[in-house]
Amino acid sequence: KQEVTQIPAALSVPEGENLVLNCSFTDSAIYNLQWFRQDPGKGLTSLLLIQSSQREQTSGRLNASLDKSSGRSTLYIAASQPGDSATYLCAVYSSASKIIFGSGTRLSIRP
């Protein structure tokens, strides 16, 4: 059974710092992995999708990596800004139709 873990549950850093969010999964046989952000009381915004054949994806200040053999993905945020404050969720597609979410990392960027 696929399990997805995100540690830490919460993180607070000063503005301008580079930071890394972690996501680990127990079954390396995945289709894709997707990172989302969720603002309080809102839906999910897709940030990056990494296909199983890829090792990383980049969008602006965001870079996501995938290491299937070790069951890990990281989301790197460069030059953090207060607007980056949100909960970040990773989701693993463990089959064509089943997606398992981590419980998220609540990120707070201090001005």
Place this chain on the structure above:
Amino acid sequence: SQTIHQWPATLVQPVGSPLSLECTVEGTSNPNLYWYRQAAGRGLQLLFYSVGIGQISSEVPQNLSASRPQDRQFILSSKKLLLSDSGFYLCAWSVQEANEQFFGPGTRLTVL
């Protein structure tokens, strides 16, 4: 461009009352559609998904049901709500299975 709508945005219902939440997608044809629930302090749980009109797959046994009467319309229903049905309900769509999913704004349901 594609957009996804959900309504209502918030809903407060008494225990035992019926429920109908609606999700519609614009700008695409034959999308895969999904219903998720996010309970307070817990992660997202996939409830139902649909690959076409009238085709519904349930991920977990529960007090809820889903229907897809039209290509871009997905409805979540219940005949009698339970307290445990409270939560944040999210609809999502994707072009194909295991492809990038896009989420709607959600419906916050409180059952009293």
